[in-house]
Amino acid sequence: MAFAETFTPRTPEGRDGLTALLAHPERAVVALDFDGTLAPIVPDPEQARAHPGAAAALARLAPHLAAAVILTGRPAAVAVRYGGFAEVPGLEHLVVLGHYGAERWDARSGEAHTPAAPEGVTAVRAELPGFLESVGRWPGLWIEDKGGHAVAVHTRRTDDPDAAFEALRAPLGELAARHGLVVEPGRYVLELRPPGVDKGVALTGFLREAGAGSVLYAGDDLGDLAAYAAVEDLRAKGLPGLLVASAGAEETPQEVLARADLTVAGPAGVVRLLDHLADRLA
Ligand SMILES: O=P(O)(O)OC[C@H]1O[C@H](O[C@H]2O[C@H](CO)[C@@H](O)[C@H](O)[C@H]2O)[C@H](O)[C@@H](O)[C@@H]1O
Numbered sequence: 144m145a146f147a148e149t150f151t152p153r154t155p156e157g158r159d160g161l162t163a164l165l166a167h168p169e170r171a172v173v174a175l176d177f178d179g180t181l182a183p184i185v186p187d188p189e190q191a192r193a194h195p196g197a198a199a200a201l202a203r204l205a206p207h208l209a210a211a212v213i214l215t216g217r218p219a220a221v222a223v224r225y226g227g228f229a230e231v232p233g234l235e236h237l238v239v240l241g242h243y244g245a246e247r248w249d250a251r252s253g254e255a256h257t258p259a260a261p262e263g264v265t266a267v268r269a270e271l272p273g274f275l276e277s278v279g280r281w282p283g284l285w286i287e288d289k290g291g292h293a294v295a296v297h298t299r300r301t302d303d304p305d306a307a308f309e310a311l312r313a314p315l316g317e318l319a320a321r322h323g324l325v326v327e328p329g330r331y332v333l334e335l336r337p338p339g340v341d342k343g344v345a346l347t348g349f350l351r352e353a354g355a356g357s358v359l360y361a362g363d364d365l366g367d368l369a370a371y372a373a374v375e376d377l378r379a380k381g382l383p384g385l386l387v388a389s390a391g392a393e394e395t396p397q398e399v400l401a402r403a404d405l406t407v408a409g410p411a412g413v414v415r416l417l418d419h420l421a422d423r424l425a
Contacts (some may be wrong), residue, residue: 148412150405150419152385156378157404160385163357168207168424170356174346174370175201175413177215177222179363180389183410184330186300188287193226194410196418202233203421210353213239214342216327216334216366218290219248219255229253242292242336243327243366244345260291261337263322268294270318271335278314281307293336295329304331329364330394343369350377361387361413363395371402389413 152158164171175181178188181197205211211234215222219241223229228237229250237250241257248255271286271294283301288294296315298307308331316326319335327334342362350358358377360370374384388395388403389410400406407416 148407148415150407150416152404154404156383157385160357160359160378160383160404163383164359164385164420165423167356169209170354171208172210172212172350172353172355172358173201173204173208173417173420174212174214174349174358174360176342176362176364176367176370176389177213177217177226179330179410180361180367180413181213181226181410184392188285188295188297191225193228194414196414197410198227198231198234200414200417200421201228201237202231204417204424205237206233207421207424209355210349211237212346212349213237214244214345214349214360214370215239215241216243216293216329217241218292219246219257223248238349240345240349242289243340243342244348245292245337245340257290257292261324263319263324263337264291264293264335267318267322267324267335271296274314274318275311279310281311287332289334289336293327293334295332295334297332299331308333327366329366341369342366343371343373346370347373347377350382355382357383357385359385359387361389361407361416363389363399363409365396365399368396368398368402371399375402387413387416 182191182193219239239248246257281301285297298304301307319326324335325338386403388406391409
């Protein structure tokens, strides 16, 4: 997919968001998803790493802002490690909200605050291998253990990732419900995790804490739609906001593309956008 990279939002709301960010960067919050937005999608989730320019671009921009935050489904420490975000000059105030906002890492302390592991996850983790065998054979299926806080079933490396995803969605939903969990669908991944927290709740709370006067949110997947909805809601209440989609693969959900004010070409495009904003604020 080719994009004309002008960094001009296609909607009036998006243009207002960008104008507010550039006029008062000291009141702006830039919030970014990790996988697919800062880190290119790769077949093996353990091999994902941020785009080589991501930390540097964010470090150029962050000192101009009220706050920069990374909002990810990953455990926060994993995103910090895979992103190379620790001890970077310019990122002294970076916050990483992991597990969709249930967990928080602060660059200032270098520590993560993690809630107690939910009971249902322990039970699901034990039951999952046998359960998957019972619902069909999908060689290549991979279970990601997310530090006891969630488990994710990845279909990307099966022979038919779409068919496996669709075949497993309902049964995993039932398994999750039996253990008081919910299923979070993503790019060839079905994650079983506790209910009650999502990127929208997390972003809204963070913006309140930061006293934000504007927000830019960039994401690429279904889990980012809750953050999109939060920005749309805040815009209706008068807070300017810019929604950015990181796109480039056919698998980018249509709803993400349709609701974004600005589409950029994957993590490389996000890095160019961050650099562009830093240039304009320099
Ligand atoms: O909220 P995010 O930062 O976007 O994290 C969402 C999930 O990302 C990871 O999975 C995705 O990226 C993998 C690596 O590129 C890819 O192989 C997989 O198909 C994608 O779904 C991660 O493994 C999950 O734990 C995150 O919840």
